[in-house]
Amino acid sequence: MDAVATGSAERxxxxxxxxALTTATPTHFSAITEPKQAGELMRSIFDYNGHPYTVAALKLPPTAVCALRRTSQSRMDRD
Structure with missing residues (x-):
């Protein structure tokens, strides 16, 4: 419900x-599709020694994806 309809705002x-605002044009990014490239990326991420927050941000997504894969695979095995 908007503020004008409820009387919270005059206009x-x-x-x-x-x-005043322009519509953003969609941008497409390349993706790693080869297992060898994925391995190189993972090694690079885990060898990175930057700020602790950056290290955590880089390591969390691949770790979460691996955990989700293991979970979904174990569920498929039970079905």
Whole structure:
């Protein structure tokens, strides 16, 4: 429910932005499709010695994906 309809605002202030913002054009990024390239990427990530927050941010997604794969595979094995 919007603020104008409920009486919380006198007018729709988003109308002031009409035409001021441009629509983003979609960008496509390349993906690693070869197992050898994936292995090289993983080694590079795990060898990186930067700021602890950056290291954690780099290591978390691949680790989570591996955990999800193991979970889904074990579920398939039970079915």
């Amino acid at each position: 729709d202030v988003t109308q002031d932005l009409k035409g």
